[in-house]
Amino acid sequence: MPELYALHQQELRRGTIVLACLLILKKPNYGYALLGQLDRSGFAVDADTLYPLLRRLEKQELLTSDWNTEESRPRKFYRTSDQGAALADTLSRDWEELNAAFHALKEES
Amino acid sequence: MTATTLTDRYVDLTLRRLPARQRPDIERELRASIADAIDDRTDAGSDPAEAEHAVLTELGDPARLAAGYADRPLHLIGPGLYLDYIRLVVAILVIVVPATAGATGFLGILRGESAGSVIAGTLGTAVTTAVHIVFWTTLLFAVIERTASLRTVPARQWTPDALPQPPSRRARHGTVIAESVVAVLFTTFVLLSPVVSTQTDAAGDPVGILSPWLWETGVVYVFLGLALAGLGVTVAKSYLRWSVPVAVAAVLLSVAGTTLLIWIAAGDRLLNPAFTDAAGWNSDVAYWTNAGLIIAAVLTVVHAVVETAAGFAARSWVTPSWKSMIHTIVDGVSLRTSRR
Numbered sequence: 001m002p003e004l005y006a007l008h009q010q011e012l013r014r015g016t017i018v019l020a021c022l023l024i025l026k027k028p029n030y031g032y033a034l035l036g037q038l039d040r041s042g043f044a045v046d047a048d049t050l051y052p053l054l055r056r057l058e059k060q061e062l063l064t065s066d067w068n069t070e071e072s073r074p075r076k077f078y079r080t081s082d083q084g085a086a087l088a089d090t091l092s093r094d095w096e097e098l099n100a101a102f103h104a105l106k107e108e109s
Numbered sequence: 110m111t112a113t114t115l116t117d118r119y120v121d122l123t124l125r126r127l128p129a130r131q132r133p134d135i136e137r138e139l140r141a142s143i144a145d146a147i148d149d150r151t152d153a154g155s156d157p158a159e160a161e162h163a164v165l166t167e168l169g170d171p172a173r174l175a176a177g178y179a180d181r182p183l184h185l186i187g188p189g190l191y192l193d194y195i196r197l198v199v200a201i202l203v204i205v206v207p208a209t210a211g212a213t214g215f216l217g218i219l220r221g222e223s224a225g226s227v228i229a230g231t232l233g234t235a236v237t238t239a240v241h242i243v244f245w246t247t248l249l250f251a252v253i254e255r256t257a258s259l260r261t262v263p264a265r266q267w268t269p270d271a272l273p274q275p276p277s278r279r280a281r282h283g284t285v286i287a288e289s290v291v292a293v294l295f296t297t298f299v300l301l302s303p304v305v306s307t308q309t310d311a312a313g314d315p316v317g318i319l320s321p322w323l324w325e326t327g328v329v330y331v332f333l334g335l336a337l338a339g340l341g342v343t344v345a346k347s348y349l350r351w352s353v354p355v356a357v358a359a360v361l362l363s364v365a366g367t368t369l370l371i372w373i374a375a376g377d378r379l380l381n382p383a384f385t386d387a388a389g390w391n392s393d394v395a396y397w398t399n400a401g402l403i404i405a406a407v408l409t410v411v412h413a414v415v416e417t418a419a420g421f422a423a424r425s426w427v428t429p430s431w432k433s434m435i436h437t438i439v440d441g442v443s444l445r446t447s448r449r
Binding site for chain 2 (some may be wrong): 030031032033045046047048049051053055056067074075076093
């Protein structure tokens with residue numbers, strides 16, 4: 001049963017990481033810090049999934065990036081683009097609609 | 110600097126699987142991420158070497174990470190192409206393998222090779238052809254899977270028209286009756302052939318058309334047994350639902366019966382030499398009778414194999430449609446190669 005739960009949970013959560021990244025990165029941040037932030041916000045994700053994902057979102061022009069070389073360790077900072085912010089708004093609305101739909105289902109039964 | 114750290118080796122291995130122009134940027138970011146993660150662990154009181162080991166363990170197989178960066182699939186052929194792939198492989202296999210194997214066997218017989226070497230040559234060609242077909246088709250689809258421009262072709266829309274049509278009840282009765290009549294006539298002819306004949310020997314006894322060797326060795330009874338079992342399979346196919354055991358039994362019986370026939374014909378053990386002499390037949394008659402039987406046997410096997418393959422695909426008793434099968438191949442090949 002725990003395996004079955006893990007399987008379905010993974011299916012359910014797939015895609016929520018993208019939305020969470022787009023929302024969090026309205027304030028610029030770099031990969032490793034974002035990993036911790038996602039974890040603390042309840043969106044656990046593996047590093048080997050997140051790092052390639054950030055680059056994919058950048059390629060899709062949903063994120064922009066800048067190298068910050070002011071500190072001793074240069075870091076790549078990602079930030080949600082206007083296009084990314086618009087997509088995040090739409091996806092958030094979809095999420096809320098789903099949430100409302102689930103509530104309606106539960107009240108019916 | 111000769112001492113390479115675990116991190117160096119990890120990053121190197123990851124970058125090696127990436128396009129050169131992406132490497133510098135990814136290297137810089139990956140190294141920073143790994144260093145940050147190690148720092149976090151050492152700040153919490155972990156030993157530096159242990160921390161590095163733990164961080165890299167968490168990042169996982171470099172090949173997987175690189176595939177993520179390069180957006181490369183971690184499968185040979187994905188679900189988008191899988192059905193097209195399987196259909197194409199099966200369609201080519203069932204058409205080309207029996208054709209090339211049959212041609213090899215036929216040429217072997219024409220060259221007058223022994224039965225053993227004809228069978229070995231035929232099987233060898235069948236295996237080689239099948240391996241080539243599966244290998245090259247798989248390679249083609251693996252390339253398509255990895256070439257974005259080839260994958261943009263929309264899959265052909267499936268429609269209910271493609272559903273196989275079950276044979277009607279009357280058609281099924283008809284098949285069973287026809288096959289039973291043929292089987293009874295055939296068995297009667299074979300069993301009576303030693304005693305009922307147009308030719309007689311010096312003592313006035315009948316000379317059977319079929320070689321006495323068949324009776325001496327009992328091969329004729331094996332052959333008739335296989336034919337009757339085949340009739341049983343036809344009955345099962347007509348009145349039972351499709352099932353793997355019956356489907357496998359059907360194709361095995363067909364292959365066994367035809368192989369036996371090919372073996373008999375290839376060894377020139379079918380016709381009674383005494384009969385052909387008595388009837389004054391040219392020696393070519395026996396030769397072409399054998400050749401004709403072998404061709405018919407090969408065609409029967411081809412049909413049985415195609416029917417079984419189509420049956421497995423549809424999970425029902427279907428009659429293979431050569432037209433749609435050739436369409437699948439032509440469509441599959443032209444869709445993938447011409448339109449980009």
